[in-house]
Amino acid sequence: MSDDTSPRVKRHRPILPHIRAVVVRLRFTLLMMAGLSVAAWLTDTGFGTVTARTIDLIGFAPRDLWELEAWRALTSAFVTDGAGHFILALGIVAVVVGIAEWRTGTPTAVLAFWGAHLATIVIESLLVALPLHLSGSLLGTALVAARDVGPSAGYFGCLGLALASLDLGGPVRLAGFAGTLAVLAAIVLMHVSGSAEETRELSAAIAHLIAFPLGVVVWCLHERRRRSSA
Structure with a gap:
């Protein structure tokens, strides 16, 4: 009986299956990051600043709902204001949407992002901007026409989730x-008395204040479904 003195080769577990598992688990986050990157390349906003023409072409304003251009609600979510905003959006999507998707699953994260994004647009347009506009408020008229871009409503929904x-x-x-x-409400109040040029910032601040609690609502629905299926 002989002793085996040959050195044992340490077996490493294949890393590819782990990478594949992470990609599958974060597929929505990665898809949104890819979409933002492609949009930045197509609009030259990855290193530059978004142009007024780009905002006019694919941005969204509340009046687009009743002017039958609601498709802008989708296109506007993939374009940012420029290089700094693009990098910031990529980072927030990677962290916030990534955490939401990792902890709650892809379907829930998709609902939190796109559900909050679309619901926020409808709520802000029909329950905030339009009533103010119809009441004769100059602020309401400015909000109705304020065309904006960016995925922030979606990732604030995911932040709540x-x-x-x-x-x-x-x-x-x-x-x-x-x-x-409280912070989001304070930001809204800071922009209410601002100049006409700050209407876009006010519109975005209102959207964030609406979207965040919508993400919490999505989590409540997720928990209710999880408990009912347990």
Whole structure:
């Protein structure tokens, strides 16, 4: 009986299956990042600044809903204001949407992003901008015509979902919700008395304030479905 003194070769587990599993689990996040990158390349906003022509072509304004150009709600989500905003959007999508998708699954993350994005557009257009406009408010008229681009409503929806999904105690989670809403409301108030040039910023701030709690609602629906199927 002989002793085997030959060195043992350490077997490494294949890394490709792990990479594939991560890609599958974060497929929506990666798809959105790819979409933002392609849009930045097509519009030259990856390194430059978005032009007024680009905003006019694919941006969204509340009046587009009743002018039958609602398709702009989709195209506007993939274009940013320029290089700095593009990099920021990529980072936020990677982190916030990534956490939301990792913790709750792809279907829930898709609902939080696109559901919040589209619902925010409808709510802000029909329940905020249009009533103010019909009342004769100059601010309302400016909001109705304010054309904007960017995925921020979607990722603020995912922020609400991600925050709700974290393993935090009830008081800590509630404080996180309240603190975030307070900051978003303060930003809205900062822009209300701004100049006409700041109408886009005001419109975006209102959208963020609407989208964040919608993401929390998506988490509540997700938890209800999960518990009912358990």
